[in-house]
Amino acid sequence: MTTEQNTPRIPVFLDCDTGIDDSLALSYLATSPQVHLVGVGTVSGNTSAEQAASNSLNLLAMLGREDVPVIQGSRDHLTHAFDGGVPEIHGYNGVGDVELPTASGSVTVGNAVDALIELSHQYAGELHIVTVGPLTNIALALRQDPTLPSRVRHLTTMGGAALVPGNVTAVAEANIWNDPEAAAEAFAADWDVTIVPLDVTLENTLDEDDRHRLLASESPAAQALGKMLDHYFDFYLSLYGKRSCALHDPLAAAIADRGVNPTVAPRVPVTVDTTDGPGRGQLIADLRGQRLGSVDHDGVRTRVVLATDRPLGPHLLNTIMSSTAHLQESAA
């Protein structure tokens, strides 16, 4: 893998519910020259935490990244049990029912919550957490060690719908809907948070040409991603009116490593509706007063991304495919 000289890589812990777009995010972070992926934790959401761990492990092996530890996290959420996932979106196995070759390594013994706390000591002051699933593991880590935020440089999280409708209910986005109590606890902690909501993730897509580029690659990992997308595109047909998909999780990953930069991202107070009414799971971002431009609230450490500087699709594919091409060359 090529690493840009003199640029220290960002130590990243990814927490995911692997998932088709999670697989893209994982592939991006595993191949980005800007990132040192120090661990992958899993949580239930698109699929169970156990299946997400196996998917992550197998995909990392295909990417030549058996060195990255994968640690299973919480199966159930803070106040309710895992509901079985969304096979209609991500397939029965989370990765569009594509059979990934079984990795020779194993999921690391232990729990993602303990692993995250341990890594926060090892990379104190430097660690970036990227979450692309429900925030259950993060809330549990905060409960177990309330000093965690003092050692974490940044939390970038895909979740919520700030000014657009939700994708599970009229107001709730899936990652927050799956564990609103956990999201509320994660957003109430005293750390720097970047929230990447549906407002921007739905604006970034891949289409059939992109999928065919992946399928035509020599890399088995890129091909597998192309196959997974077939299933994902079916789901998004009714939303976009053509075979394509939203790039929710990879956008959070690319914002974390600055492959894509927010251009509008006000620092505003956020809360999450944890009641049992129609607003359950809503991210409530106080965006009053932003009509004439982005306005930061004094002392607020949470920013909500509303626009970015360039489309993610080409950068995502180039990052994954140039690195997987190196892998093919060195195997030849």
Ligand code: BDR
């Ligand atoms: C989020 O929900 C999951 O289904 C996706 O993987 C993404 O993290 C989008 O709402």
Ligand code: CA
């Ligand atoms: Ca996800």
